[in-house]
Amino acid sequence: MKEKIYSVLVEEVGEFKAKAILRGAYHYFGIEKDKEAEDLLLPILERVRLSLNGENLKSSKVDGVMRRLQSMFPEVKRVQTEEEHIAIESEEDIRMAQMRAKIKAQALGFNGLDQTKIATTVAELTRNIIKYAGKGTVTLIPLLTDERALKIVAEDNGPGITNLSDVLSGTYDSKQGLGMGLLAIKRLMDSFEVETNSGVGTRIVVIKYIK
Amino acid sequence: MKVPLIKIGDKLLVSIQTTIIDSVVASLREDITNEISTSGVKGLIIDLSGIDIIDSFFCRMINDIGHDARILGAKTVVVGIKPELAITLVQMGMEMRGVMTSLNLNKALEILK
Incomplete structure (x- = not known):
């Protein structure tokens, strides 16, 4: 090679x-x-x-x-068609995941700005995994229907987010900055869903469409 | 991996070339505050021209360094943020508080004159 x-x-x-x-x-x-x-x-x-x-x-x-x-x-x-599953286990994986997301976004045809937004989102998601759950996974899924899009799924078996509604309404100000990170993801993506259970884990699904 | 600090007259230039990890951030803050307090520089320039992604963690780190510097009597100017990063930061609702920003090194040096 x-x-x-x-x-x-x-x-x-x-x-x-x-x-x-x-x-x-x-x-x-x-x-x-x-x-x-x-x-x-x-x-x-x-x-x-x-x-x-x-x-x-x-x-x-x-x-x-x-x-x-x-x-x-x-x-x-x-890269354009296949799902990519990335294990997040150390801080080094944050950089790797954001780079892979950027490459995938580029291959799918996202413009430079949206590539940056996608990579930033993956950086936020993976950093939260490392910080709060220790380890988890991020999956990059190309959606190749009429509207081309990239779906990103972040999963972990960490402690879960107990005060999700406060975090998302911006009333909760975390010292470590989880609130800021989640809000940022919500603002950067076109679709944003969180499933979280105390003690079981968190699953965040976001989608960005190609404009 | 250590981030080099370069002294130019009474200014300190920190050029961050790649996304850095938590442990490096801690030592970088320490190195910068040590350098400011021992050499008494009046200005700190943080060059981010090599950075492709700024997440909320990284943004907070820059704010914290600016805050450290201000308490020690130095002004901070951040230079070289790429346009797509600026747009992304604004959309995320992130602010660079406590630091000034400028397009390039020359302009930063003028600000700190």
């Missing part, structure tokens, strides 16, 4: 930049030198895209390089 990406980058931006960009992308995810990371293909490609943007290339050039890279990996196509 590394070799394939490298060979395209060398042709497009030259050996020197190709090496720096690829090394940067692998390093970002803490992948050791000479190791492969097939399951991180999409996050790695996203880092490559950010680095290419950082090189002040024309956006058409960046798009072209990315199309070449994506066409080499058929699994990229699957």
Whole structure:
């Protein structure tokens, strides 16, 4: 995988930049030198895209390089249609989840602003999981009906939210900021539902439509 | 992973390049307050140009750092927030209280003159 990406980058931006960009992308995810990371293909490609943007290339050039890279990996196509299940167990997973959400949103055709809103929502959801439940899961579900959309489900078996109505009406001001986070999610998404049971857990389902 | 602090004259520049985790936040606040109190800088510039996502946690951290700095006698200017992040923050109902903001480093230096 590394070799394939490298060979395209060398042709497009030259050996020197190709090496720096690829090394940067692998390093970002803490992948050791000479190791492969097939399951991180999409996050790695996203880092490559950010680095290419950082090189002040024309956006058409960046798009072209990315199309070449994506066409080499058929699994990229699957991102548009398949559900993605992400285990949230440590703070590192927050960054990973928000990046995967951004990539999925991009693949589905959301504009840059909505990609940011989706990634921010996932950041809030996953941070709440880590903070209050310790661990949980986030599932990204593409909805490919007439109205294309991304559905995000966050689940945990934590203590639950006991004062949900206060939190959502904005009258409850949490020191740790749960209130702010949930309200923010509600404002950023088109649909927002919470199921929570004290001592059993919390399930939050949000949907964002492509406009 | 440590966030570097760079001193420019009587100002302190903190460039946060990637989303940071709780434990790093705690040490970053400590490093910044230590630096302000020992070197007596009058201005703190926080560069967020490398940041792609600002969630409520991150926003609160920036507010807290601005608050720390003010109590220690330094003004804080946040620079380099991307347009889509600004729109997202407003929609979320988040505010950057206690810190000034500016488009880029040059303008921040002017504000702190």
